[in-house]
Amino acid sequence: MRNWLERSPLDRLPTGRAEEALAALWRGAVVVEVDGDGAIASQQGRPRPLESPGDRQPADVLLGTVDGVAWFARGVDVVSGESMSWRDTNPDSLDPLATGVALTRWHASQPPCEVCGSATRxxxxxxxxxxxxxxxLQFPRIDPCVIVAVTDPDDRLLLARQRQWAKGRVSVIAGFIEAGESVEQAVHREVFEEVGARVTSLSYVGSEPWPMPRSLMLGFEARAEDDEISVDGDEISEGAYYTRSDLAAALGAGEVILPAGASIARALIQRWLSSG
Ligand SMILES: [Zn+2]
Incomplete structure (x- = not known):
């Protein structure tokens, strides 16, 4: 069963009680080291205390609690010992780790105040x-993105390669939601811009945090009106519709590489594969 992160338990405490509560959370806490590339290493240990004026070393960031155990993240230049990418970890622990990557990167960027431009701590x-x-008070910003598995009227799946990706690497269509746009409008626009297709029958599937640097992926399925595509040649360099057997053959021959197992892109592809 998935263990959800109970977020910011200090937020709900009266002013002045936070340090006391934090002291209690230290016992048995998990501290996760995170570097700027999203590499992580976990260790059992005592987190550093709350930051106070004059501290040279930044304090550890409280992510929340999982089953009563507090999780902290420590931003480092290079993680010590064995490390792995946050996205290659067990999905059960993805939630606090994604939060750790997002928050440590945000603090490392030391954003100035949005009101007066002074420093923040x-x-x-x-x-x-x-x-x-x-x-x-300033809170971390999240950039919402849409990601959509487009199928043609014969239920073939559209997979496309972004220009900067290695040859063979393909995925479903994705892009940022623009200012003033609805989520649904973003799906229609991105698909049309990238592959020239018009889609109908949008349905929402699920979401995933993607803290490199600070995205939230909103996953959809949609049906194209026909099987014509025209790649934009800018963001997308190639794309094609695949039947399930086409894709199995291409994977078997090593001609295509799908997104990593923990990603919503992969989940959308698996969902289509298992629905046929
Ligand atoms: Zn200010």
């Missing part, structure tokens, strides 16, 4: 930042 064990000039 971590507050409330790193769940937010506070402006040293005007006291404005």
């Amino acid at each position: 971590p507050d409330l064990a790193g769940s937010r930042r506070i402006c040293v000039g005007c006291g404005n």
Whole structure:
């Protein structure tokens, strides 16, 4: 069973109780080291205390608790010992690790205050930042993206290669939601821009955090009106519709490489594979 992260347990405490609560959370806490590339290593150990003015070393960031155990993240230049990418980990632990990657990267960027431009410092064990000039509170920003498995009227799946990807690497269509746009409009626009197809029958499948750097992927399925595509040649360099047996053959021959197992892109492809 998946263990969900109970987020920011300090947020719900009265002012002044946070340090006391944090001291209790230290016992048996898990500290996850995270570097700027999203490599992680976990260790059992005592997190560093809350940051106070004059500290040279940043405090560890409290991610939340899983089954009563507190998880902290420590941003480092290079993780110590054996490491792995956050996205190659067991899906059961993806939730706190994705949060750890997102929050440590956000703190490392030391964003200035959005109101007055002064410096900000971590507050409330790193769940937010506070402006040293005007006291404005700042929270991590998330960039929403759509990702969509497009099938043609014969239920063949569209897979495309982005220009910067290695030869053979393919995935479903994805892109950022633009300012003022609805999620549904973004799906229609991205598919049309990238492969020139018009889609209908949008249905929402699920979402996934993608903290490199700070995306939230919103997964959809959609049906193209016909089987014509015309790749934009800019973002997408090639694309094609596959039957399930076409894809199995291409995978067997090593002609295509699918996205990693923990990604929503892969989940959308698997969903189509198992629905036929
Ligand atoms: Zn300010």
